[in-house]
Amino acid sequence: MRNCYSQSNQNLIAKAESENVDLVWDRYKAMQPQCGYGEQGICCRICIKGPCRIDPFGEGPQEGICGASADTIVARNLIRRIASGAASHSLHGKEIAMTLLEMAEKQAEGKETTYNINDLDKLKTIAEEQGIETENISNTELIRKVAMNALEDYTRIDNKPCNWLENRVTSTRLEKLSELGVAASNIETSVTDIMSRTHVGTDADPINLLLAGLKGSMADYTGMQISTNLSDALFGAPEPVISEANLGVINKDAVNIAVHGHNPLLSEIIVQVADEMNQQAVDAGARDGINIVGVCCTGNEVLLRRGVPLAANYLSQELAILTGALEAMVVDVQCIMPSVSKVSSCYHTNLYTTMPDAKIPGATHLELDSEKAFENAREIITDAINAFSKRDLNKVDIPAEKNKVIAGFSKEAVVELLTEISPDDPLKPLIDNIVEGNIKGIALFAGCNNVKVEQDRNYQEIAKKLLADNILVFATGCAAGAFAKNSLMNSQATEEYAGEKLKAVLRFLGEEAGLNAPLPPVFHLGSCVDNSRAVDLATALANQLDLDLDQLPVVASAPELMSEKAVAIGTWAAGLGLPVHVGVDLPVTGSKLVTETLTESLKDLVGGYFFIEKDFELAAEKLINIIEDKRDKLGLDKVEEVI
């Protein structure tokens, strides 16, 4: 098996070998065979009577020392993952809400602020959606109220559903979630509840545990909605933007600085300061000045809002350094391999950590979420400019591969585009095209890279089949990275891969958008927190049609699910009614009950469910069948069938 679908990446991997640099694929290989107990979720390390392991062959222990069954153990392990995912996404959201609150407080005192509202329209829209009065109120006060409204979801003590959950799903869905007791009312309480009930000797009922996990996933969803929307207010709701992706965006004639992680608060400062300092880089001999490139979701954030090119998604983060042409990598939080420290040390690359809760041994720590944010950013960039001359030219090897990307498909951008066509009822063209089968359905690709499969491959293979069948594709996070890097987010891809009906729609929309070319067949919605955008759009469709999400011909797929955040996302997606394809084994196979609950019983409960399919051909087939089945149930293709 090749490690990556991309030949140029493959070449860099060979370079690493010759330079004795260990990469994620090497470490994966060295880790074989992986522990089968862990893989199946039947290893319990919760108390210190253990560790315990259930024998999957039924010969050894069938219970932990406390008497916990495989079902209990698997469910506990699974929901702790959800707790971590929800914690991660929601602290991201909280950080942005706190930034707004501090901004409002400083503004009220007439002080200067590090950040400012870039998108007042979005702020007002949010306020209206959250039931905050927008008339007769100063901007400062509006910012404060929106921030407090978000923070309420982290502090509520009663059982009212989270503000950012209750009006971000259909009313039917909210009712269903409330009936099940899983409409989270406080994000941090939901996380804490999971950690408490999974303590030794507390909740032993796998179904009760899974319900707590489902609630935790709704907390995750809430945190993501807050993250996306407040980021939009702060930095602007994305609009279609043209850029490039893949390692070829690293420029040998520029001071290259990679921003990596998830939180736009920090990368926005780097981008801003880099603009100011560009001439210094030129003066230092870098003909093209400073070239900021993105990695992972921080990359997606600045790609969508600033057009910054995307160098890598998760699995190729080390490769960006391996080009030998990266002067600095600046990381914030989540999905940063600690190995980047060791890999950087093999080159002239300066590695910086910037958040108090994410340090890496060997990296320089300069906090960007502090009073000294700009000063620290200047220091980082000055050092990068100085490092430019230290490149070992013998080690520089930048792959040529880069592809054009049209990104920035926020809900706002899509609605704005549709408004051009149908001012009174913007969603009508979309609905009409779905009804008529020009768009057979929508598939949302989300999630990570996972070293257990060939990088980026299944994303592309599955998506190409769906596109050929006139299914429109949305993508976020590392899924979006996979499509961006591999030329599936441009007009050419539409010509090449979209079915005739879908192609016609995308051509028409592209013309309306003034592109003089089709829209791309895969819409880049943003970073992984921006899966919320897909739900917003689907919810708008559902509301207009008076349907719930599980009735729409919409599916989700995470072919390379890897992180705990992705587990949380998959869970809420299922909880909101979506069939969720996963392309790797989930660590739940040690419990038939948990596996069946996720893949079958959940369907009766909430409409959505998980299904595991590692084969891309079969995965595509199943996703298409599900969409067709949903269309059938809506009576959409009846006429055709009769014919």
Added chain:
Amino acid sequence: MRNCYSQSNQNLIAKAESENVDLVWDRYKAMQPQCGYGEQGICCRICIKGPCRIDPFGEGPQEGICGASADTIVARNLIRRIASGAASHSLHGKEIAMTLLEMAEKQAEGKETTYNINDLDKLKTIAEEQGIETENISNTELIRKVAMNALEDYTRIDNKPCNWLENRVTSTRLEKLSELGVAASNIETSVTDIMSRTHVGTDADPINLLLAGLKGSMADYTGMQISTNLSDALFGAPEPVISEANLGVINKDAVNIAVHGHNPLLSEIIVQVADEMNQQAVDAGARDGINIVGVCCTGNEVLLRRGVPLAANYLSQELAILTGALEAMVVDVQCIMPSVSKVSSCYHTNLYTTMPDAKIPGATHLELDSEKAFENAREIITDAINAFSKRDLNKVDIPAEKNKVIAGFSKEAVVELLTEISPDDPLKPLIDNIVEGNIKGIALFAGCNNVKVEQDRNYQEIAKKLLADNILVFATGCAAGAFAKNSLMNSQATEEYAGEKLKAVLRFLGEEAGLNAPLPPVFHLGSCVDNSRAVDLATALANQLDLDLDQLPVVASAPELMSEKAVAIGTWAAGLGLPVHVGVDLPVTGSKLVTETLTESLKDLVGGYFFIEKDFELAAEKLINIIEDKRDKLGLDKVEEVI
């Protein structure tokens, strides 16, 4: 090795074997050998690239697939344990705070409430300590304010230290914790932060991770302070009470109902309803009516406040059922082996779960924290009375062993006793006796039972050596259970085990208390959340002497540490300045850095630290040496030494 120190328990274990009932010791044996990676903390199951394992012999992988080192992996695993411990204790406290809040709200509306304040003095003391005005305020409003003051520690968004942390430590300590950035300001945020920063690719710095764990442990401490103090206000601060302990408290002529878990909210209702229904049990043929017995910390709660006898601590919970004479076991949260379901099904015992977040397959679920609390309690007790006639007399085997216990040593009780002797300066007699060496020091025994060692043995062996050396012993939780069951909490034990100087003090105090006998040499402070009582007393001493906790001749010991709560407790105890003995291996040995940080570097940072010693003789010796060293540093025994 025998499983338990108690011969009568040993006999019941033999009975289980003959009746083919699997017990915790059987499951432990079946689980051998346990996974060495897990035992050393070097197994990572955080993301789905894994599971990863570090080779402790240095031959296989030294990094996870992401590049995380053993240090990072061990630190992440450890602090997730702390997060769970903190979550557990603090949700317990929150539940009680919410109960107070609801009570106040209902009272304000003139409605009847399930609970009422039993100890208005304590409520007022709490209010004063928390800076709440107690004059010119109705009781209802006082209840509400105290509740809100506690709930603020679950909802705060700024960085002010928790209300229940900042005035429950010495001011020097608070300063030290604040400097380190570990003075938790919001309990649930601290838990969420740990879950977020341990997500794949976030915090990789072991020291930064451990500091977050220390902060999480301070959140744990805060939650415990809230739990203890609000429970006292609600149900009464414990006063010395005489009762009995060990399985012999199960009465063959009574309807026996065990209350098990941790939360007094529920057991208090059972105790109350049992009183009302006693005659019905007598009418049903149970000569001695209803006999409520306690298990684990729920047992400790009702022992201290209601004199309810204690049947078992953690490891013997199954044995209580195995007596064949238990009509019902009513469990709430934490440390309830799921196996009690299977064991109950071998007898006539009804098993009830009562909390929404702690269900067990096979148990009947009747919620006691609801509007129907009393109705459900009556149903449970009625069923128990009906079950009395269903006992299989051939299977009944109640060990004779039970021992007298004097329990109830809350800080209030101790101060009240000392006030009799020294009304103007109650702590003076205690301080004088410590200074004079009549009390050489104080050792707090806390924590669990762990099947890896002989049940209860090390508690007793270590304590006997300390007592002989005139060190006074405090105990909580399953440690207290171990001492209570094994006759170390009565006057006879003082005569038998205390050194002459300590004996004289306890004799004098016993006379003053009107016991006509010495106080016990081991003070039962309460359940595991009541470790807060020990700190309160130590902090009062420290404040009066203008010292910090790490200077006092006070040590802590957890010979059978097992649960994640115990890991959290041990961590805050060290963080508050105490040397903490642990009698089993902590799952950190896979990282030299983490091990050294816990056992050495922590000392320089906060004064307290961990030390592992499995041999009870050596453990006792080391604890004594530490106390002597602390006395030396205070210059206490200089004169003696010269002589």
